[in-house]
Amino acid sequence: MTDSVQRNSAVLVHFTLKLADGSTAESTRDNGKPALFSLGDGSLSGELEEQLLGLKPGDKKAFSLGPDAAFGQASPDLIQYFSRRDFTEAGEPEVGAIMLFSGMDGNEMPGVIREISGDSITVDFNHPLAGQTIHFDVEVLEIDPVLEANHANPAG
Known part of the structure; x- marks a missing residue:
C-alpha cells in the first residue's frame, strides 16, 4: 500500500463534474457511492491522471480540463x-x-x-460531455483499496 497516488494506483474517489455555466453534470456524492479508477488502464485521460498523481487520502483538488483532456471533442x-x-x-x-x-x-x-x-x-453518439471544458472537484478516499472481490482465496 502506498501513501500517494502513483501511475499504477487504483484510487477510490468522490468527484463532481461541473460545466462552464456552473451546473453539475455528474457527482458521486449524489448517491453516496464513490468511484474506483485504475490509473494506467486507459479509462482516464493522461491529463486527468496527471492531476491525481501524488494526492494522498483525504486530499481534495479542484481543476479544469479542456475538451481534449476531458471527454474529447464532439465528432x-x-x-x-x-x-x-x-x-x-x-x-x-x-x-x-x-x-x-x-x-x-x-x-x-x-x-x-x-x-x-x-x-x-x-x-x-458523442459522449454527452464531449466538446466541453469540465471543472473537476476530486476527493481521494483511498489508494489501492482492499476490495470485496479481492478477498477470494488467492491460493485456490
Missing part, C-alpha cells in the same frame, strides 16, 4: 441519421432522450436523440 462522424421505421420496436423517440443502440460489434452504445424531422431521426 461529426458520431452523428448518425435513422429512419423513423428503425424505431418501431423502441417506441416514439423524443428529442433529448438517451437510447441504447446495438453497434456492429454487438455492444450497446448510448445515443442522444438530437432532432426529429419528418421520417428522419438524428442521433448523436
